[in-house]
Amino acid sequence: SPLDLEQCSLQVLEPEGSPSWSLLKLLGDRGCTVMELAESLQALEHTEALRCLSYSGIKIVVQPDSQAVLSGQVVKLCCWATGHPFVHYQWFKQEKEIPHGNSPELVLSPVSVKDSGFYICRVNSESSFMFSRWARLEVCEFQDTAHGDLMGLPENKLCICVQPRPQNLTVGDALVLECGAVGNPIPHYQWFRNGFPLANGSKNVYTVTYVDVEHQGTYWCHVFNDWEDEDSKKVEVIIGKEFFYNCDMSFSLCVFAATDKVALLIGNMSYWNHPQLKAPMVDVYELTSLLRQLDFKVVSLLDLTESEMRNAVDEFLLLLDEGVYGLLYYAGHGYENYGNSFMVPIDAPNPYRSANCLCVQNILRLMQEKQTGLNVFLLDMCRKRNEYDDTILILDALKVTANIVFGYATCQGAEAFEIQQLGLANGIFMKFLKDRLLEDKKITVLLDEVAEDMGKCPLTKGKQALEIRSSLSQKRALTDPVQQSTSSAESLARNLQWAKAHELPESMSLEFQCGVQIQLGFAAEFSNVMIIYTRIVKKPPEIAACRAHITDFPLNLDVDPKEANKGTPEETGSYLVSKDLPKHCLYTRLSSLQKLREHLIFTVCLHYEYSGIEDTMDERKEVNVGKPLIAKLGLHHGFKTKNCPQACCMPGYPFHNPVESSPEAAEYSIPSHCQPNSCPGVYHPNCACLASITQPETCSCNGTSRILASRHEVQHHSPTVGKSNVPVETTDDTVELEFFLSDSLSFSEQR
Numbered sequence: 001s002p003l004d005l006e007q008c009s010l011q012v013l014e015p016e017g018s019p020s021w022s023l024l025k026l027l028g029d030r031g032c033t034v035m036e037l038a039e040s041l042q043a044l045e046h047t048e049a050l051r052c053l054s055y056s057g058i059k060i061v062v063q064p065d066s067q068a069v070l071s072g073q074v075v076k077l078c079c080w081a082t083g084h085p086f087v088h089y090q091w092f093k094q095e096k097e098i099p100h101g102n103s104p105e106l107v108l109s110p111v112s113v114k115d116s117g118f119y120i121c122r123v124n125s126e127s128s129f130m131f132s133r134w135a136r137l138e139v140c141e142f143q144d145t146a147h148g149d150l151m152g153l154p155e156n157k158l159c160i161c162v163q164p165r166p167q168n169l170t171v172g173d174a175l176v177l178e179c180g181a182v183g184n185p186i187p188h189y190q191w192f193r194n195g196f197p198l199a200n201g202s203k204n205v206y207t208v209t210y211v212d213v214e215h216q217g218t219y220w221c222h223v224f225n226d227w228e229d230e231d232s233k234k235v236e237v238i239i240g241k242e243f244f245y246n247c248d249m250s251f252s253l254c255v256f257a258a259t260d261k262v263a264l265l266i267g268n269m270s271y272w273n274h275p276q277l278k279a280p281m282v283d284v285y286e287l288t289s290l291l292r293q294l295d296f297k298v299v300s301l302l303d304l305t306e307s308e309m310r311n312a313v314d315e316f317l318l319l320l321d322e323g324v325y326g327l328l329y330y331a332g333h334g335y336e337n338y339g340n341s342f343m344v345p346i347d348a349p350n351p352y353r354s355a356n357c358l359c360v361q362n363i364l365r366l367m368q369e370k371q372t373g374l375n376v377f378l379l380d381m382c383r384k385r386n387e388y389d390d391t392i393l394i395l396d397a398l399k400v401t402a403n404i405v406f407g408y409a410t411c412q413g414a415e416a417f418e419i420q421q422l423g424l425a426n427g428i429f430m431k432f433l434k435d436r437l438l439e440d441k442k443i444t445v446l447l448d449e450v451a452e453d454m455g456k457c458p459l460t461k462g463k464q465a466l467e468i469r470s471s472l473s474q475k476r477a478l479t480d481p482v483q484q485s486t487s488s489a490e491s492l493a494r495n496l497q498w499a500k501a502h503e504l505p506e507s508m509s510l511e512f513q514c515g516v517q518i519q520l521g522f523a524a525e526f527s528n529v530m531i532i533y534t535r536i537v538k539k540p541p542e543i544a545a546c547r548a549h550i551t552d553f554p555l556n557l558d559v560d561p562k563e564a565n566k567g568t569p570e571e572t573g574s575y576l577v578s579k580d581l582p583k584h585c586l587y588t589r590l591s592s593l594q595k596l597r598e599h600l601i602f603t604v605c606l607h608y609e610y611s612g613i614e615d616t617m618d619e620r621k622e623v624n625v626g627k628p629l630i631a632k633l634g635l636h637h638g639f640k641t642k643n644c645p646q647a648c649c650m651p652g653y654p655f656h657n658p659v660e661s662s663p664e665a666a667e668y669s670i671p672s673h674c675q676p677n678s679c680p681g682v683y684h685p686n687c688a689c690l691a692s693i694t695q696p697e698t699c700s701c702n703g704t705s706r707i708l709a710s711r712h713e714v715q716h717h718s719p720t721v722g723k724s725n726v727p728v729e730t731t732d733d734t735v736e737l738e739f740f741l742s743d744s745l746s747f748s749e750q751r
Contacts, residue, residue: 064135067184158183179221257483259323268332279418334381505625546608
């Protein structure tokens with residue numbers, strides 16, 4: 001009544017009075033329910049007061065966990081929820097309601113194999129309901145596990161109950177390896193052979209229906225969940241009788257092996273007279289890491305001039321010998337004329353010709369002379385024709401060694417691309433190659449699968465396709481073991497030569513007169529790129545502040561002082577090894593170490609201030625670290641004429657003796673009418689094969705939008721450097737992946 005409301009409102013005059021509380025008490029005394037109050041407030045459209053009366057919805061605070069258990073154990077699935085006024089539970093197995101499964105805990109005791117499956121709990125209150133997440137229950141029944149063994153298993157802990165067993169099989173048998181584990185959360189499995197993860201090896205049973213000698217090796221299973229991981233026992237699987245292949249053999253089961261594995265990786269990016277590239281640095285770094293896992297001795301080099309490339313190839317040839325697996329990878333500008341592929345050094349003129357470049361086929365001929373066991377060439381470069389090069393090289397016929405594999409990043413007459421994006425970039429070829437390189441398969445089979453992967457990417461359709469050329473007649477793989485019967489003089493020489501090219505200076509500590517101590521450390525990013533990091537490890541208390549930096553590097557290293565002594569490796573341009581370097585240092589990146597003619601000598605400068613004194617004091621120390629990494633091999637020298645017969649095509653050394661003519665090679669001029677015409681509509685002065693560029697469809701090969709840039713550029717008759725007509729465009733849109741080509745993107749002839 002109005003009188004009641006007036007009496008409630010007068011409560012505001014009381015020291016601790018509340019009109020609202022008084023009204024609510026009055027309604028309660030007269031038997032008014034919360035529902036009636038809510039209806040009244042709703043009629044009055046008093047939403048703020050209604051919110052105070054509303055109940056929070058159902059909230060599941062404990063979700064059931066997926067788990068793997070042994071048959072006979074006790075299993076408990078838990079689901080706990082809150083809600084008003086109270087909640088009810090109902091458990092389901094798949095879509096079927098579980099009888100008496102109406103409590104927060106579902107207990108299965110003892111559990112059996114038929115209880116395996118997916119479980120879910122429905123929680124409901126008077127006006128709403130909610131489902132828990134699905135929980136997978138995997139019940140294992142192992143024949144060799146005694147029932148009494150179940151008592152010793154730790155509750156919810158990851159534990160391998162069944163270990164794989166060694167097997168001795170013959171070709172054609174079935175291989176079945178089993179590993180059984182229990183745990184909460186549910187365990188996952190990954191099988192390994194000889195240290196490499198196996199495709200289709202993500203189940204607890206690994207099966208090969210028809211084994212061959214290539215399946216022989218050491219197997220084990222890595223079992224893991226969100227909290228723990230454990231490896232099974234390592235077991236040997238032997239297929240037939242084992243022979244290591246050292247000579248021609250017929251009707252024998254063979255496990256092929258190398259006497260050694262050597263790889264030369266060259267990535268050219270910083271061209272003097274041609275467009276710059278981004279991807280070779282990342283490609284060479286990632287390939288180096290993968291090949292080292294396969295026991296290759298790797299020499300990785302960035303940005304080499306013509307003479308440096310020739311000398312690097314010479315050093316590579318010195319590492320080869322009978323039975324050695326040799327691999328050459330090149331990423332950079334290139335071209336192909338009349339079946340011969342040419343790698344372009346960073347100092348190549350504009351335009352360049354074969355005399356300025358290295359001929360890959362001639363390197364192969366020199367590798368064959370070493371009687372290598374396998375010759376692999378991975379060429380990530382364009383293969384378009386160079387119309388400025390009118391030289392036809394007639395090389396000696398290659399030997400029939402049946403051990404040659406060429407993996408071209410693109411088809412003959414086509415371009416190779418790199419993915420342009422913010423930060424690091426990959427070439428298209430390496431993006432797909434790195435995912436399969438560690439697989440234990442014949443190298444040609446592996447490259448076939450890389451080609452299939454590339455073919456599924458809409459980004460490359462009609463523009464780039466992997467081409468494989470091979471004469472390989474044996475099942476040789478990059479994963480083949482290294483088998484050396486004795487340490488021959490040649491083997492020792494190879495190891496010494498390779499070790500020389502990878503020797504880093506030892507870490508050192510410098511003590512200054514003021515008592516400050518500075519530590520110098522060294523890390524290799526590539527065989528010709530080194531990181532120097534410095535940090536102050538000791539400072540006397542009387543010194544208020546001090547800082548140090550390194551300077552006075554040899555001029556031929558061309559170190560930009562603005563890029564030295566940075567707070568992070570990324571600021572120096574070193575994005576690839578930053579995670580492996582110590583923190584809180586100053587970093588300096590030294591590239592092109594092959595240009596170092598003398599010992600690497602630099603100065604460490606220390607600036608410090610004493611407490612209470614404003615003047616800054618200075619001390620300097622000269623440091624000599626010798627010739628680090630590849631600098632020991634002297635690649636900076638002009639081409640080694642003493643090794644002329646083992647060199648690649650070059651202007652001063654054609655394929656004939658300066659004194660006595662030889663038919664090893666000859667040069668012929670191409671009539672001008674045989675040269676290609678220009679292509680209208682696209683800035684492509686020497687190609688008639690590309691009329692327009694269309695926008696490709698979405699590609700699922702990566703999660704960031706990017707564009708393709710060609711390893712292929714314009715050459716002008718003028719020696720001045722023209723700007724690349726390949727725009728670099730990126731986007732940070734990671735929600736919807738879009739690969740696209742800009743309308744202004746154009747391609748030009750690689751020479």
